[in-house]
Amino acid sequence: MKERLRHYLALIRIRRLGPIGIQRLEQHFDSLADCFELPMQTLINEGVPRNIAQQLQQPDWAAVDTDLRWAELDNHHIYCWHDPEYPAQLRKSAQPPL
16 A cells, blocks of 8 residues: 555656546556556557656655655645545545545
């Protein structure tokens, strides 16, 4: 689960991707790790826009690690779509935040 959160935190930093784009990536690829590990041309061939594929090649892992350290502090939480604690009202919205 921590690896999935790590990937989500990297994806939310991709300019012009947004929740719908993240959902599409999640549905299209076997693993979110593929988004960061596949060559850029493969991503483009799979329908990922060039500007997003470029950003996926160099995610801001340092910022992700900062977020993860923050989440380890007392009373700090990061909830994503798949977490049982994710607010039900947000889950029902047309474009729920990741």
